[in-house]
Amino acid sequence: MIINSISMKNFQCYYGDLERNTLIFKEGLNIVIGDNGAGKSKLFDAFYWVLYDRVFSTDSREFVSTNVFKDKLISEKAKHGCEIGGTVEVEVVLLAKASVGTEFRISRLYNAKKLTDREWECDPASRMMISEKKAVNWSLVDRAKHDSVLRRVIPDHLKPYMWFQGEQVDSLMDFRDKTTLTKAINLLSNIDIYDDLMAISKKGQDKAVRAFRKAQNKVSKDKDKSETLNSKRRGLEERVGKLRDSIENNKEQLEIAKDKIEELIGRVDEASDKAELKKKKEYLEKSLDEESTRLDSKYNGLHKKMFTDYWVLKHASPFFDNYSDKYRSYFDAHNKAVTAENAQEVKLPINIPQPIHVNQMLDEEKCFVCGREAHKDTPEYDHIKSLLVRQEVDAKKGPFVNDCSKMFQGIYDNALGFKQLISNIDNNVAEEFASIHKLIESMDDKKKEISDIHERFEGLLEGDESENIVNAFRTHETNREKYHELVAEDGKRLASIESELAKVIAEIDKLVEGSIDSAAEQANTIFNDLVAVAESVRTNVFADLIVELEQEANSLFKGMSENNPAIKGRIKLKRISSGSYIPVIVDANGYIMHNPNDSNLVLVKLSLIMSIILSRGKRAERFTLITDAPTAKMATNYTKGFYSVLSEKFTQSIVATYDFLNAEDRSQLSGFNMGSVYLLQSYTPGGDPDNRSDLEVEIARIA
Amino acid sequence: MKCDREEVLKSYLKSEILKEKTGMSDEELMSANFTDDSGNILLEVVKKLILSYCKEDGDIVVLRNINNSLSQ
Amino acid sequence: MNAIEKKLYKINPVYLSDYEDMIKSHAQFGGGAADTKFTGGKSFSNVYEFYIYAFFIGLYKGLKQELVDDDKTKTFWEMESWKPRELVDYLLVCAIGQSKFDMIKIEKADDQEVVEQVKLLKQIIEQYANGGLKYISEILQEQEDLVDDHAFFIKMLSECVDN
Numbered sequence: 026m027i028i029n030s031i032s033m034k035n036f037q038c039y040y041g042d043l044e045r046n047t048l049i050f051k052e053g054l055n056i057v058i059g060d061n062g063a064g065k066s067k068l069f070d071a072f073y074w075v076l077y078d079r080v081f082s083t084d085s086r087e088f089v090s091t092n093v094f095k096d097k098l099i100s101e102k103a104k105h106g107c108e109i110g111g112t113v114e115v116e117v118v119l120l121a122k123a124s125v126g127t128e129f130r131i132s133r134l135y136n137a138k139k140l141t142d143r144e145w146e147c148d149p150a151s152r153m154m155i156s157e158k159k160a161v162n163w164s165l166v167d168r169a170k171h172d173s174v175l176r177r178v179i180p181d182h183l184k185p186y187m188w189f190q191g192e193q194v195d196s197l198m199d200f201r202d203k204t205t206l207t208k209a210i211n212l213l214s215n216i217d218i219y220d221d222l223m224a225i226s227k228k229g230q231d232k233a234v235r236a237f238r239k240a241q242n243k244v245s246k247d248k249d250k251s252e253t254l255n256s257k258r259r260g261l262e263e264r265v266g267k268l269r270d271s272i273e274n275n276k277e278q279l280e281i282a283k284d285k286i287e288e289l290i291g292r293v294d295e296a297s298d299k300a301e302l303k304k305k306k307e308y309l310e311k312s313l314d315e316e317s318t319r320l321d322s323k324y325n326g327l328h329k330k331m332f333t334d335y336w337v338l339k340h341a342s343p344f345f346d347n348y349s350d351k352y353r354s355y356f357d358a359h360n361k362a363v364t365a366e367n368a369q370e371v372k373l374p375i376n377i378p379q380p381i382h383v384n385q386m387l388d389e390e391k392c393f394v395c396g397r398e399a400h401k402d403t404p405e406y407d408h409i410k411s412l413l414v415r416q417e418v419d420a421k422k423g424p425f426v427n428d429c430s431k432m433f434q435g436i437y438d439n440a441l442g443f444k445q446l447i448s449n450i451d452n453n454v455a456e457e458f459a460s461i462h463k464l465i466e467s468m469d470d471k472k473k474e475i476s477d478i479h480e481r482f483e484g485l486l487e488g489d490e491s492e493n494i495v496n497a498f499r500t501h502e503t504n505r506e507k508y509h510e511l512v513a514e515d516g517k518r519l520a521s522i523e524s525e526l527a528k529v530i531a532e533i534d535k536l537v538e539g540s541i542d543s544a545a546e547q548a549n550t551i552f553n554d555l556v557a558v559a560e561s562v563r564t565n566v567f568a569d570l571i572v573e574l575e576q577e578a579n580s581l582f583k584g585m586s587e588n589n590p591a592i593k594g595r596i597k598l599k600r601i602s603s604g605s606y607i608p609v610i611v612d613a614n615g616y617i618m619h620n621p622n623d624s625n626l627v628l629v630k631l632s633l634i635m636s637i638i639l640s641r642g643k644r645a646e647r648f649t650l651i652t653d654a655p656t657a658k659m660a661t662n663y664t665k666g667f668y669s670v671l672s673e674k675f676t677q678s679i680v681a682t683y684d685f686l687n688a689e690d691r692s693q694l695s696g697f698n699m700g701s702v703y704l705l706q707s708y709t710p711g712g713d714p715d716n717r718s719d720l721e722v723e724i725a726r727i728a
Numbered sequence: 729m730k731c732d733r734e735e736v737l738k739s740y741l742k743s744e745i746l747k748e749k750t751g752m753s754d755e756e757l758m759s760a761n762f763t764d765d766s767g768n769i770l771l772e773v774v775k776k777l778i779l780s781y782c783k784e785d786g787d788i789v790v791l792r793n794i795n796n797s798l799s800q
Numbered sequence: 801m802n803a804i805e806k807k808l809y810k811i812n813p814v815y816l817s818d819y820e821d822m823i824k825s826h827a828q829f830g831g832g833a834a835d836t837k838f839t840g841g842k843s844f845s846n847v848y849e850f851y852i853y854a855f856f857i858g859l860y861k862g863l864k865q866e867l868v869d870d871d872k873t874k875t876f877w878e879m880e881s882w883k884p885r886e887l888v889d890y891l892l893v894c895a896i897g898q899s900k901f902d903m904i905k906i907e908k909a910d911d912q913e914v915v916e917q918v919k920l921l922k923q924i925i926e927q928y929a930n931g932g933l934k935y936i937s938e939i940l941q942e943q944e945d946l947v948d949d950h951a952f953f954i955k956m957l958s959e960c961v962d963n
Contacts, residue, residue: 215735218736221781225777225791341890345893345894348893348894362907425907426907427909429802551770558745565743
């Protein structure tokens with residue numbers, strides 16, 4: 026909605042009727058200029074009070090409700106002018122218009138009865154009324170719909186970022202708090218949709234896994250064992266979860282340590298030395314990482330080589346010789362047996378007839394040796410026939426029950442083939458160890474070089490800064506190494522537990538007899554996949570948001586700092602863990618800027634806030650930015666850029682400021698998309714500036 | 729925040745993990761919509777999830793809708 | 801493949817239960833890709849690899865450990881599942897060379913005699929392997945930090961003196 030006007034009656038320093046204290050606003054940049062104490066903050070309070078029944082307490086530095094603020098809400102002059110027993114009415118009216126043309130009138134009333142000069146009996150609460158006008162007439166809006174109207178003026182989640190006081194900018198974008206940026210992004214983007222989808226998928230996954238395990242257990246051939254294994258599985262999964270959290274935390278701490286180191290290095294004035302050392306250090310660290318990976322791979326492969334390269338046969342040759350001797354004896358004996366058998370085939374024992382004679386005997390059904398009859402189907406006939414069968418069987422078998430010559434030959438040839446390889450094993454092992462040793466030496470050299478660079482950084486710091494800084498540098502370096510190692514160790518432990526988990530799951534699967542309910546199995550698979558997809562999408566959407574934000578923030582920042590060469594740096598959104606980012610300001614070389622001037626800092630924070638608002642949705646079109654003294658901490662020549670961006674990017678903004686008090690300064694506003702310009706001046710008609718009970722505000726529209 | 733289901737579906741279709749799990753090509757994924765059945769169970773479940781969520785169904789209803797589509 | 805050959809590859813040698821923990825620490829039990837096994841920090845992809853290694857250590861050092869019926873032992877995979885086959889065949893060559901396995905007799909042996917001969921081979925394999933396991937176990941107990949030495953098993957192999 027666009028805010029058309031605000032009117033105040035006896036509200037804080039705004040003494041008098043509504044008509045007297047009315048500011049009319051238009052689309053574009055609306056400026057309310059006033060010196061300190063002119064009523065700018067009270068104007069901001071009026072917006073807040075009419076909608077939310079709260080005002081900003083300068084004592085407690087927080088918003089307090091009316092029933093706490095009580096009579097402090099009332100104009101001192103109105104209080105002073107009221108007779109004892111009389112009532113003072115406080116009212117603020119806001120007129121706003123929706124894009125479809127409906128107008129809304131939001132008013133809040135509060136009364137107080139004067140009991141004595143100092144005592145007031147205040148209403149227990151203020152009253153809000155909302156009317157709407159669609160065509161001609163105003164009609165009251167039902168109380169139940171009040172919240173929805175207020176949300177159309179400014180939604181709750183946007184309020185902190187679009188209606189703010191200058192002194193809140195620091196806390197809105199506190200660079201020391203890693204959650205501020207992420208919180209703002211989570212609130213103001215549509216990332217919550219992806220969070221919800223992920224959460225629903227995980228709920229579904231939990232149910233599907235439980236159902237699957239139940240179905241699996243049902244068809245287990247050993248239900249007790251299944252139960253035990255599942256219990257073990259759950260324990261391992263819990264450990265995996267904890268380790269993953271630990272790794273994330275340690276990675277975060279590692280990033281923080283690296284950040285701190287960067288920040289300290291950033292303090293060093295010797296830019297060229299710094300750049301060179303940093304570049305060299307980065308190269309060495311990358312190289313060291315690569316070599317470390319290669320070394321791990323070599324160590325892992327070492328034992329493998331005992332089997333893939335047959336190193337385990339290193340001293341086996343003499344034992345092959347033993348076999349060779351044995352094999353030779355066997356070979357001779359085997360061949361002798363074969364030869365003898367071949368001879369045997371030609372010569373039958375003396376008392377056994379030749380096969381031709383045996384056949385003749387069968388034909389004539391008579392034994393030629395003893396002359397007896399041997400008719401078919403008689404034992405005599407069968408005996409003669411058996412002589413023929415035995416010869417055939419003996420001819421097929423040869424002299425051996427199990428001829429192993431092929432096997433023994435085979436393994437002999439196989440072992441012989443290894444002769445050359447075995448003789449080379451010593452060299453191969455030595456070469457591999459030499460290569461490992463070389464790698465270790467190279468890594469040690471690099472570590473030493475990195476350590477030397479650290480010392481040089483310390484030296485540079487010592488030249489510029491106090492000993493505390495050098496100690497801080499050393500502490501952060503130690504932390505960096507510590508967390509780097511912790512991440513690596515946890516990683517190894519995680520791999521080991523995951524491997525054990527896989528084994529347990531395999532054992533559970535092995536117990537399954539028959540088929541598991543297919544629906545349960547399918548649901549399990551699908552929900553696992555769904556969770557993986559939902560998590561990855563959320564990560565990608567968030568990462569895209571960050572990229573977008575960084576670009577938008579830098580574009581705004583550039584726009585704000587264009588004509589001011591004193592403004593340095595650019596905004597970088599630095600990832601410190603999964604889903605956690607902090608904003609940093611970096612110089613042209615990528616170093617984090619240490620203590621950029623306050624104006625710089627405020628501009629950066631404002632850029633970030635505005636980039637979040639502008640990033641998604643049409644917030645800047647649909648809602649008004651209202652801010653009180655946002656440029657309070659900025660030097661004059663920093664502010665023009667800020668107003669230029671506001672006028673360009675927001676359909677309506679209302680800024681209370683002491684900038685442009687000087688009429689000449691207002692010429693800077695030419696060319697901007699301007700709304701109304703007001704000048705506030707507090708005064709005491711009686712002439713005594715210290716007499717607060719005579720205080721009024723003059724509101725003059727100057728454009 | 730109001731859910732633009734087309735935009736949400738688009739974000740999901742860009743996912744490398746979805747591509748890997750469904751085995752579908754970039755072209756097939758990019759042409760997916762809420763009306764036509766893609767024939768891929770996982771993708772249909774994703775669509776059901778987004779549709780039901782954007783209709784502001786509660787978690788239980790969303791999951792029930794997904795399980796119903798699985799049992800079909 | 802003849803019946804004898806089949807029986808040889810069916811040999812399922814055992815190790816003393818005393819060595820189970822040590823074997824579990826250094827060998828991956830069960831299936832899975834070799835790559836993941838090494839990520840898990842184990843030096844041997846399988847129990848049989850450790851067994852083969854222990855056999856050769858026992859062989860090179862001349863260390864045999866007799867097993868008796870009362871001993872508590874554990875089995876794992878039959879030799880036909882061990883890989884690579886060429887290495888297994890070399891192991892058989894060494895075992896035959898060192899044992900009383902009668903290459904001539906077995907060719908004429910009946911079933912009973914074949915069983916006896918195969919048993920001789922199984923025994924020699926088990927004796928050297930358990931001898932090797934005993935040696936490794938003693939070294940590891942003496943110097944516990946050796947487990948962190950990435951090249952421990954290679955170094956042990958290199959220290960064996962040629963007979």
